[in-house]
Amino acid sequence: MNKPLRRIAIFCGILVLALLIRTNYIQYVRADELNANEHNRRVQIERYAHERGNIIVDGEPVTGSVETTDSDFRYKRVWKNGPMWAPVTGYSSQAFDSSQLESLEDGILTGNSDQLFFDRTLSMFTGEKKTGGNIVTTLNGAAQKAAFEGLGNKKGAVAALDPQTGAILALASTPSYDPSVFAGNSMKDSDARQKLLEDKDKPMLNRALRETYPPGSTFKVVTASAALENGLYTDIDAKTDSPLPWRLPQSTNLLQNEGNIPCKDASLRVALRYSCNTVFGKMSDDLGNKKMIEQAGKFGFNEEVFTPVRADASVYPEDNKPQNAMAGIGQASNRATPLQMAMVASAIANDGKLMQPYMVAQRQAPNLDVIYTHEKEQLSEPLSAENAQKVQQMMETVVKEGTGTNAQIDGVTVGGKTGTAQHGLNNSEKPYAWFISYAKTDSGSPVAVAVVVEDGNANRDDISGGGLAAPIAKNVMKAVLDGK
Amino acid sequence: MSVVTNTTTIGAIDAPSRRNTELVLVAFAVLISVFAYANVGLALHGELPAGMLGYGLGLALLGGVAHLAVRRFAPYADPLLLPLATLLNGLGLAFIWRLDQSERFQATDNFVAAASKQLMFSAVGVALLVGVLIALKDHRILQRYTYISMLVALVLLILPMFFPAVNGAKIWIKIPGVGTIQPGEFAKIIIAVFFAGYLMVKRDALALASRRFMGLYLPRGRDLGPILMVWAFSILILVFETDLGSSLLFFGMFVVMLYVATERTSWIVFGLLMSGAGAVGVATFEPHVQDRVTAWLDPFAGWGKLAASEQMAKSLMAFGSGGTLGTGLGQGNSDLIGFAANSDFILATVGEELGLAGMMGVLLIYGLIVERGVRTALAARDPFGKLLAIGLSGSFAIQVFVVAGGVMGLIPLTGMTMPFLAAGGSSVIANWALIGILVRISDTARRPAPAPAPSPDAEMTQVVRP
Numbered sequence: 038m039n040k041p042l043r044r045i046a047i048f049c050g051i052l053v054l055a056l057l058i059r060t061n062y063i064q065y066v067r068a069d070e071l072n073a074n075e076h077n078r079r080v081q082i083e084r085y086a087h088e089r090g091n092i093i094v095d096g097e098p099v100t101g102s103v104e105t106t107d108s109d110f111r112y113k114r115v116w117k118n119g120p121m122w123a124p125v126t127g128y129s130s131q132a133f134d135s136s137q138l139e140s141l142e143d144g145i146l147t148g149n150s151d152q153l154f155f156d157r158t159l160s161m162f163t164g165e166k167k168t169g170g171n172i173v174t175t176l177n178g179a180a181q182k183a184a185f186e187g188l189g190n191k192k193g194a195v196a197a198l199d200p201q202t203g204a205i206l207a208l209a210s211t212p213s214y215d216p217s218v219f220a221g222n223s224m225k226d227s228d229a230r231q232k233l234l235e236d237k238d239k240p241m242l243n244r245a246l247r248e249t250y251p252p253g254s255t256f257k258v259v260t261a262s263a264a265l266e267n268g269l270y271t272d273i274d275a276k277t278d279s280p281l282p283w284r285l286p287q288s289t290n291l292l293q294n295e296g297n298i299p300c301k302d303a304s305l306r307v308a309l310r311y312s313c314n315t316v317f318g319k320m321s322d323d324l325g326n327k328k329m330i331e332q333a334g335k336f337g338f339n340e341e342v343f344t345p346v347r348a349d350a351s352v353y354p355e356d357n358k359p360q361n362a363m364a365g366i367g368q369a370s371n372r373a374t375p376l377q378m379a380m381v382a383s384a385i386a387n388d389g390k391l392m393q394p395y396m397v398a399q400r401q402a403p404n405l406d407v408i409y410t411h412e413k414e415q416l417s418e419p420l421s422a423e424n425a426q427k428v429q430q431m432m433e434t435v436v437k438e439g440t441g442t443n444a445q446i447d448g449v450t451v452g453g454k455t456g457t458a459q460h461g462l463n464n465s466e467k468p469y470a471w472f473i474s475y476a477k478t479d480s481g482s483p484v485a486v487a488v489v490v491e492d493g494n495a496n497r498d499d500i501s502g503g504g505l506a507a508p509i510a511k512n513v514m515k516a517v518l519d520g521k
Numbered sequence: 522m523s524v525v526t527n528t529t530t531i532g533a534i535d536a537p538s539r540r541n542t543e544l545v546l547v548a549f550a551v552l553i554s555v556f557a558y559a560n561v562g563l564a565l566h567g568e569l570p571a572g573m574l575g576y577g578l579g580l581a582l583l584g585g586v587a588h589l590a591v592r593r594f595a596p597y598a599d600p601l602l603l604p605l606a607t608l609l610n611g612l613g614l615a616f617i618w619r620l621d622q623s624e625r626f627q628a629t630d631n632f633v634a635a636a637s638k639q640l641m642f643s644a645v646g647v648a649l650l651v652g653v654l655i656a657l658k659d660h661r662i663l664q665r666y667t668y669i670s671m672l673v674a675l676v677l678l679i680l681p682m683f684f685p686a687v688n689g690a691k692i693w694i695k696i697p698g699v700g701t702i703q704p705g706e707f708a709k710i711i712i713a714v715f716f717a718g719y720l721m722v723k724r725d726a727l728a729l730a731s732r733r734f735m736g737l738y739l740p741r742g743r744d745l746g747p748i749l750m751v752w753a754f755s756i757l758i759l760v761f762e763t764d765l766g767s768s769l770l771f772f773g774m775f776v777v778m779l780y781v782a783t784e785r786t787s788w789i790v791f792g793l794l795m796s797g798a799g800a801v802g803v804a805t806f807e808p809h810v811q812d813r814v815t816a817w818l819d820p821f822a823g824w825g826k827l828a829a830s831e832q833m834a835k836s837l838m839a840f841g842s843g844g845t846l847g848t849g850l851g852q853g854n855s856d857l858i859g860f861a862a863n864s865d866f867i868l869a870t871v872g873e874e875l876g877l878a879g880m881m882g883v884l885l886i887y888g889l890i891v892e893r894g895v896r897t898a899l900a901a902r903d904p905f906g907k908l909l910a911i912g913l914s915g916s917f918a919i920q921v922f923v924v925a926g927g928v929m930g931l932i933p934l935t936g937m938t939m940p941f942l943a944a945g946g947s948s949v950i951a952n953w954a955l956i957g958i959l960v961r962i963s964d965t966a967r968r969p970a971p972a973p974a975p976s977p978d979a980e981m982t983q984v985v986r987p
Contacts, residue, residue: 038781042781042907045895045915049891049914052921053888055926056931060880061881063837063840063841064840064845072842072844078854109854
């Protein structure tokens with residue numbers, strides 16, 4: 038009987054061998070794949086097992102981590118002044134993933150990034166507790182506060198840039214939300230998020246980056262730039278060829294001006310000061326759709342901007358003649374994000390050079406070693422320095438004695454442009470109030486800002502860029518200047 | 522031992538008993554388990570666990586008592602079987618205790634700490650082993666109970682039919698005050714006794730008095746009939762109780778023992794064909810089985826839709842996260858598997874927390890137990906002992922393969938317990954009894970042959986000395 042016994046022994050050996058091979062296969066060959074599986078809860082557990090790094094503004098963290106005990110996720114994200122900073126930080130929720138900086142810089146914040154490999158290896162030997170790295174932002178706390186408080190309970194957004202570097206100084210959006218309310222993993226968090234999602238005011242929408250509005254009259258500075266760059270006009274104080282009333286091309290409609298303002302053959306300076314629709318509408322028509330697209334494109338239109346948080350592409354589309362004329366004054370299908378209009382103002386303030394907007398100044402390892410520093414980068418040159426200065430003069434006139442007097446700051450040169458953009462079918466809804474501006478000192482311009490207020494509550498006649506948006510822009514600029 | 526005094530050519534083989542080796546190995550097994558406790562406690566709570574001393578002493582006591590019983594009643598037994606079983610039992614206790622500490626489990630409504638119960642069941646198991654060693658002076662006594670054991674096995678298998686199903690399988694019987702037991706675990710041993718007894722008597726008839734049919738030698742119906750009937754009966758019962766693992770186990774054991782008894786390869790072919798037909802047959806009308814096959818083919822496809830798939834996927838992810846060296850005891854998340862994590866799926870915890878290295882170690886320990894069992898069968902001098910030993914160790918091997926292969930996704934999951942490692946009273950008690958019988962057979966097998974009676978011819982034989 039021993040022969041079959043030996044064979045059975047071999048058979049049992051094969052069974053054990055099969056198990057050994059299988060365990061090698063799943064634990065060695067497939068281990069990485071299994072660990073990366075979307076259903077593997079260990080990924081989340083590990084993700085929340087350590088204190089997350091912080092997002093830093095003015096050297097102080099605006100985020101934090103608290104230890105929780107109600108689930109297997111140990112640390113929960115908290116935000117200081119969450120609603121104010123939400124458009125910058127985004128959220129990071131145990132149950133609902135993350136967004137914006139919290140999501141894009143997740144590798145650094147959790148400490149899992151390959152950039153931290155050396156750091157991690159080191160702490161493996163020193164036995165240090167694992168923590169995440171920090172993200173140092175370019176934001177200016179005072180400017181952000183001025184923007185957020187200026188918007189108050191009105192719906193709207195503010196974007197402010199440093200024209201010389203492209204650093205984002207303020208990024209506010211209202212109504213906002215507190216990411217802390219759904220940072221956890223409980224039913225309460227789920228309900229809070231659901232409530233935010235169902236809110237008709239869309240508090241989780243980042244209006245500064247992700248909402249496009251018709252830019253209204255603020256776009257006239259782009260049209261003026263196009264006219265100067267293309268040689269349509271060279272002297273900003275010379276008369277233009279602008280009849281009044283002016284009929285839209287291929288149409289029987291007359292383009293209207295707001296009120297009775299001196300727009301007939303008005304010079305560029307005067308036309309911008311009074312915000313003449315007829316002058317700029319005709320200018321856009323004279324230049325043609327192609328040149329207008331080209332100029333808008335140089336300012337950053339028609340492309341998404343990565344700050345690194347993605348901003349929606351602003352649009353200056355291909356269009357027929359009457360639509361192009363309307364787009365030239367910021368109406369029709371012309372759409373822009375607040376960031377885009379801030380970029381326009383900053384390019385003009387920076388003598389024609391548009392810098393790449395960014396909000397991450399540095400990435401720090403958990404031990405505060407700097408592992409990345411942003412180098413300023415020129416995105417394009419929409420207009421020559423000479424022409425940029427001409428547009429600056431025009432914008433400064435607007436603030437000195439035009440529609441933008443509310444933005445005046447004592448002892449500082451301020452240039453700006455108001456806008457009141459119609460929206461809704463046949464202008465049926467309340468318009469958006471816009472204001473773009475920059476402040477200038479001896480050493481160039483330290484701040485350019487765009488403000489949009491979409492206030493459904495204000496009395497319709499009270500809505501104007503100069504009235505609603507300009508004071509907010511002024512306070513943001515002041516906050517930056519005071520900090521200098 | 523005895524000194525060979527006469528001059529016959531057959532002398533007593535003076536085999537060493539190896540009892541001291543066994544003692545050292547048992548002590549080592551207990552020590553490893555105690556370290557495992559300390560490791561879990563330090564990892565989870567940062568301090569040595571309060572129960573460590575209790576569990577350690579308990580395990581040491583069990584190992585010691587078992588060792589003394591072997592030393593006294595089976596002095597020539599294989600020295601590896603007991604330490605290996607002690608090591609698995611001890612590691613199992615540590616793993617079960619570790620899963621008891623899981624906050625996820627403690628938060629559920631029907632959480633019951635299982636480690637202390639497991640220690641108690643282990644004690645009953647060891648008591649049964651000692652009982653077997655004392656009561657069973659010679660394993661051949663079991664031959665007398667061939668047909669009684671058939672009856673007992675069938676009764677044990679039928680009993681759960683009268684009790685409500687637990688988690689989809691009718692394999693438990695509930696005795697008030699005692700708890701639930703799984704008679705199938707005991708039936709495994711008893712049916713091995715029946716097969717061994719019956720095949721020993723009928724093996725010649727089965728092997729030789731056969732007709733050639735389509736290239737296969739088919740035995741006569743009157744020889745094969747009874748055994749086939751018993752086997753078919755138990756399979757049918759198990760199918761109705763939806764205990765597939767045990768069906769597979771009984772079938773495998775049956776084929777192995779038949780093959781060893783008759784030495785005819787055709788049995789293997791015949792067995793494989795039948796099991797294939799049976800598997801396909803069961804799979805076509807059992808939705809329970811279909812689910813498991815689906816879960817086996819692509820565990821992640823059924824995520825969120827099929828509980829079986831999800832459990833399978835979670836098990837695979839537990840193994841994956843262990844990687845080569847494991848997360849370390851107490852530092853994994855194998856409790857995410859949820860239901861049955863400390864019984865059918867306990868191997869996933871081993872895989873996650875001890876890693877590939879630990880898994881290979883544990884599998885090799887099982888391999889060694891099987892190997893010692895087969896060796897016992899080889900060494901046994903009587904056909905009954907050979908058959909019984911190979912039946913028990915073969916079924917042990919198949920059980921390990923079916924459970925481990927199931928939780929690792931090598932074969933469809935069938936739901937049995939990992940011997941010694943998994944929480945479960947019946948399982949640990951029955952397996953200690955199984956080890957007890959193997960120890961008894963190995964003792965008989967290794968016992969030195971008695972000194973031959975002095976030969977009356979001795980004087981007349983001339984011995985030539987150089």
